[in-house]
Amino acid sequence: MPISELKLAKELIRRPSITPNDAGAINLLAKNLKSIGFKCQIINFKNIKNLYAKLGRASPNFCYAGHTDVVPPGNINDWSVNPFKPTVKNNKLIGRGANDMKASIACFVAAVSRFIAKNKKFKGSVSLLITGDEEGIAINGTKRVVEYLIRKREKINFCIVGEPTNPNKLGEMIKIGRRGSITGRLTIIGTQGHVAYPHRANNPSNTMVKILKKIKEIKLDKGTKKFQPSNLEITKINIDNHADNVIPRLANAVFNIRFNNKHSSTSLKRKLNGIFKSIAKKGKCKFSVIYEVSGEAF
Ligand SMILES: [Zn+2]
Numbered sequence: 001m002p003i004s005e006l007k008l009a010k011e012l013i014r015r016p017s018i019t020p021n022d023a024g025a026i027n028l029l030a031k032n033l034k035s036i037g038f039k040c041q042i043i044n045f046k047n048i049k050n051l052y053a054k055l056g057r058a059s060p061n062f063c064y065a066g067h068t069d070v071v072p073p074g075n076i077n078d079w080s081v082n083p084f085k086p087t088v089k090n091n092k093l094i095g096r097g098a099n100d101m102k103a104s105i106a107c108f109v110a111a112v113s114r115f116i117a118k119n120k121k122f123k124g125s126v127s128l129l130i131t132g133d134e135e136g137i138a139i140n141g142t143k144r145v146v147e148y149l150i151r152k153r154e155k156i157n158f159c160i161v162g163e164p165t166n167p168n169k170l171g172e173m174i175k176i177g178r179r180g181s182i183t184g185r186l187t188i189i190g191t192q193g194h195v196a197y198p199h200r201a202n203n204p205s206n207t208m209v210k211i212l213k214k215i216k217e218i219k220l221d222k223g224t225k226k227f228q229p230s231n232l233e234i235t236k237i238n239i240d241n242h243a244d245n246v247i248p249r250l251a252n253a254v255f256n257i258r259f260n261n262k263h264s265s266t267s268l269k270r271k272l273n274g275i276f277k278s279i280a281k282k283g284k285c286k287f288s289v290i291y292e293v294s295g296e297a298f
Contacts, residue, residue: 001035001113001117002110002113002114002117003032003035003036003106003109003110003113004110005103005106005107005109005110005111006088006093006106007106008032008105008106008109008110009086009093009098009102009103009105009106009107010086010093010095011028012025012028012029012068012097012102012105012106013083013084013086013093013095013096013097013098013102014084014085014086015028015068015084016084016096017068017069017070017097017132018069018070018071018072018073018096019069019070019071019132019133019134019135019136020047020048020069020132020133020136021069021132022048022049022068022069022132025068025069025102025132026042026049026050026051026068026130026132027042027049029051029053029068029105029109029128029130030042030051030053032109033051033053033055033109033128036055036109036112036113036116037055037116038053038054038055038128039053039054039055040052040053041053043145043148045133045140045141045144045145046140047140048131048132048133048140048141049132050129050130050131050132050133050140050141050142050144050145051128051129051130051131052127052128052129052145052149052154053127053128053130054125054126054127054128055112055116055125055126055127056122056124056125056126057125058123058124058125059124059125059155059157060124060125060157060158061124061125061126061127061154061155061156061157061158062124062125062126062127062157062158062159062160063126063127063128063129063156063158063159063160064105064108064112064126064127064128064129064159064160064162065128065129065130065142065159065160065161065162066101066104066105066108066128066129066130066131066134066161066162066163067101067130067131067132067133067134067135067141067142068097068102068105068130068131068132069131069132069133069134069135069136070096070097070100070102070135071096071100071135073096080094081094081095083095083096084096086098099164100163100164101162101163101164104162104163104164105128105130105162107162108128108162109128112126127156129142129145129146129149129156129159131145137292137294138294138295163175176226177226177227177261177297177298178295178297178298179227179228179230179258179259179260179297180257180258180259180260180261180263180264180265180293180294180295180296180297180298181256181257181258181259181293181294181295182256182257182259182265182268182269182291182292182293182294183254183255183256183291183292183293183294184254184255184256184257184272184289184290184291185252185253185254185289185290185291185292186208186211186252186253186254186255186276186287186288186289187250187251187252187287187288187289188204188205188207188208188211188250188251188252188280188283188285188286188287189204189249189250189285189286189287189288190202190203190204190205190207190247190248190249190250190251190283190285191247191249192246192247192248192249193246193247194245194246194247195245195246195247196245198247201247202247202283202284202285203247203248204239204248204249204250204251204283204285205239205248205251206283207251207279207280207282207283207285207287208237208251208253210279210283211253211275211276211279211280212234212237212253212255214275214279215232215234215255215272215275216232216234218232218271218275220232220257220259220262220263220268221260221262221263223260224260224261224262226260227260227261227262227297228260229260230257230258230259230260230262230263231257231258232255232256232257233255233256233257234253234254234255235254235255235256236252236253236254237251237252237253238251238252238253239251239252240252259297260297261297261298263297264296264297265291265293265296269291272289273289276289
């Protein structure tokens with residue numbers, strides 16, 4: 001019995017699997033795959049659930065890869081529907097994860113169910129590698145499952161990743177690589193004091209503002225034939241100050257860079273650290289920075 005992609009997509013959206021929570025999404029998927037003959041392995045790394053499901057044993061192994069976790073919905077009142085109550089409006093499915101990427105996963109499963117209904121026997125095997133850890137720091141997801149599969153001598157010959165990459169219509173774009181992603185958490189350390197006596201304090205926000213202006217304005221590159229220019233975005237600025245007349249001691253900011261293959265996370269860290277060092281020195285502030293690298297460009 002073929003599986004309906006719309007029905008499965010809706011069932012997945014109903015599970016509020018806000019990263020790193022699973023909310024039953026992986027088990028729901030495994031249940032559907034088992035019903036059409038897949039052998040399912042749930043592979044847990046720390047608090048993360050991953051699924052490797054396989055139909056058939058022969059080579060080549062064709063694999064669909066994806067993730068069931070979603071980003072937080074933000075302010076629920078800004079939605080036209082409840083993000084976890086999937087709704088079809090004007091022929092469009094609305095809900096958190098409808099685009100990225102529960103609908104893709106539902107389409108994988110529906111496509112295989114139709115294929116096997118018509119082809120009882122086929123040469124090769126079909127697998128799904130689905131993680132619950134893509135939208136977060138992504139260290140206990142696909143990467144670790146792939147390492148596990150290599151250890152088990154499990155070979156994947158072809159792979160389709162169902163990430164939404166087509167800006168307007170299906171099939172207009174195929175991605176052959178991926179940009180790297182690095183997040184930086186920057187703290188500027190000054191000296192606390194009263195606003196009436198600024199000479200006795202050192203406001204870290206002055207240095208922070210200069211640094212953020214500088215890192216936003218640097219042109220990392222002009223892009224390559226295959227990649228758009230690398231880009232930095234500041235995603236958080238925070239001074240946790242409860243008084244209006246106190247110069248704070250700390251200023252915090254978070255930024256993320258999506259970078260092409262003209263850079264590596266190491267070369268970017270070096271470049272940024274140089275900027276932080278020279279501007280902090282001029283402002284007589286100290287700084288600390290913590291980086292998280294989700295992946296290099298390839
Ligand atoms: Zn995605």
